[in-house]
Amino acid sequence: MINRRQLLLGSAAGLVSARLGSQSASAQASTSQATQAPAAAATNDLPYTPVVTPNGRTLPYRMRDGVKEFHLIAEEVDHEFAEGTRIKAWGYNGTTPGPTLEAVEGDRVRIYVTNRLQEPTTVHWHGLILPFGMDGVAGLTQRAIPPGESWVYEFTLNQHGTHMYHPHSDEMLQMAMGMMGMFIIHPRQQDSSHRIDRDFALLLHNWAIHPGTYRPDPSVMTDFDLWTINSKVFPAIAPLLAQTGERVRVRIGNLSMMNHPMHMHGVQFDVTGSDGGRWPQAQWRKEVTEIIGVGQTRDLEFTAIAGDWPLHCHMSHHTMNAMGHELPVTTGVNQGELERQIRQMIPGYMAMGEHGMSEHQAHIDAGHMRGPENTLPMMGGQGAFGPMEMGGMFTLIKVRDQLDGNNDPGWFEPPQGTQAYRVNSVPEDVPV
């Protein structure tokens, strides 16, 4: 995992810290870390606050003759969504999503792309205004990069905003396999009136990892098994850390196959930008849920308030892990003696769902219901007060008055008198 020092080195303009050709540690590099996302505040050396990619990293670069040089390596990676589910994915520089590219409007960038896959690929710089021949569309703007070859994309960043990159060669499969990343371009002129203290990059995706399998199924169009933020599912998604009163920006890109209404608890955020760049303040709007369309990005900004606030897709199936889509509804069905009879024929059978699905996590957590190999239970996660019964595109924004570096502050303790509590009876005159 990248540390703060590496991040600053990699992000600081003019600091030649990363040797070109410093490639991923291994083609099978693991991305199993589920640690807190390192927060980085703006420094005097930078005109912007470096972006933080939870569960990921920012790609280092070096300066050569005034050009920022990056190196992306397309390759197979061993990826873990959460403990218990690993797959053979494809990504960049050992991870999915690939490392975040970060630059400043007006920069000249030179991006080396090495193809270590067994099939051709390209990189399309999604939403960037650039010369036709740099757009990375196989067969249209260039010949696809054959396996084993390295090609260069070079262009000047004429815009700012939250962008993405992904293959445009065998695109359906390569994206389904996890090849994508964020490309953040900071404006050359910073908005001094709304200085960002914390800047996070989240990339949404969906995966068809059928129960018991180890490789994504690219042919699936709707019934996906896993819904991820930065290719992780809850509870393995690193929380976003901030301090009370800080201005936080959450950049969300969507390269999945569905739109995602991303809902944030605890605040009304401003929608301040997109892949079209940072919007004029007059165009900002207050929201608590913002739909991030397929192929779109949105910047959500807010002032942090103490608490552990969920940030999640509001399509409730997207906050679940693998689940059946054609199950009979068992709610309200008392199987009674029938359950015993079925168990007699199929030892281990247990009637489920008579009173809802909440019991599912209890059974799973108790460890007496074994599931298929390499498959996450539909719901999970333990909070301070019990099971959270979540999965998929769900994470937390943990805000404290004072953070201890990047360490997880633990569970938020509601101040006295600010938490829901139990009553013995409800006054009769309360209308219902």
Next chain:
Amino acid sequence: MPFKALALFLVLPALVSCGTTGTNLLSQDSQFDDMRQTLQQWSPALNSNNLEPAAQPPDDASLRLHNPAQAQALALRQSPAIRSILASQGIADADYRQATLIQNPGFSASALRAEGSDSWKTEFSLTLGILDWLTLPMRRQLAGAEHAQARSRAFQLLTDELGEVRSVYFAAVAARHISQQHQQTAEAARLNAELAARLSEAGNLSELERLHYEDVSARQRQAWQQAQAEADASMAALKRGLGLDIAAPLEIPDQLPDIADSALSAGALRTLLQDSEQFAMLLTRTTSQRPDVRFLRDNRSALERQLQLQRKQLGMSDIGVGLITEREPDGSRASGFELDLSLLVFDRGQHQRASTRAHQAQLSADEAALELAITYQLQTSLNNLLSLTEQATQLRDEDIPRQQRMLALTLQEYNFMLTGPFELIEAKQQELDTVLRYINTLESYWLEHAWLMQYTANTADIFIASLDSSAPPPGPAMNPTPRAADTHQEHHHD
């Protein structure tokens, strides 16, 4: 006593397949010494003196037959059809004795009185068939050959009858086994239908879907009822074959023996089918033991003797010599000899001998045709057995475990709400269907096995087993083999 000896001769080969006879039975008649030695060499169980497994039970207890050998032993004791076959040998025995006797001498007396005379003329004669005397050894041989024919015919009938008992026994066990499997399948379908009904009552399932599960359940229930009826019919057929009263209580195993309990391993069968010398040896043994072949050979032998007799008779049906004495009315006496024969003018017996020779030729052709048929039938049966062995082995060792694994994995998916309870129960039904296919294959196997044993006069299993030292000893062990029916389930309840 000839009848008893014959009965033993007929019964013993059948008991070889059972391995349940005793030495006391084998030592009753020296004319079966060669067979006794062969049988004891083939089946050590012949010395175990355990003929009584199917002994008559106490009045209040059910008769228990643990294997087909016991069924055959009981049939020997009870079956009217078998008693009839054995009784027919009493007739053959008597005919044989009769045929070996010399014709009684003839005696005649006459008295004549001349008209008006007081005196009588008397005449006495004593005659004896010379030809009968002369051909007695030949006639005895002929009678012996005809007796052997009758014995072979009876042996054929008895073998068929006992083979039929063996087949009917396996069919009855299989029908019970199949019925039980249908019961489980019907129960699984019932559980699905009941679950559908509960879901429908809760408003979670449409009537159309509920009726679908109900319909499947109804059809499975009908299949079970039919299987039950077939099991009852099979049991009735077995009782009839055993000669039992239809109301007599009878218990048989619930499950067919596993293929591994057969002496005919796949390796041995394959060897036999690929090695022409071994196959020829089995063929020789089969033809030497099959009653119909022996019948034809005995028949040919009898015809040969008949031909020899016809030659010795020189076409004469009879030659008689006699002693004659006369008393004339005047009191004088005259005595002398008499010769009585037919003159070979027209019928010299040539067509009779030609007919006998034609019969001989016909029998030779029949024997060749039969041996050819046996060759093909034997090969076909061995092929069938090998195929059934491989099918059953695959079902037992691969298909059923695969279905069990699929059920376990489906349960895991059910646990994680990836699949529903209907699919889980259907996975169980798939497993049950596979077990049913296994049972059907086992039934086909054991019926084919029974047929082969009958067809080869109980020589096949001993011979084929000798080709595979690892095979279990020949004999119809009836140990139910739960391996195929065993299920390995993951228990999720603490």
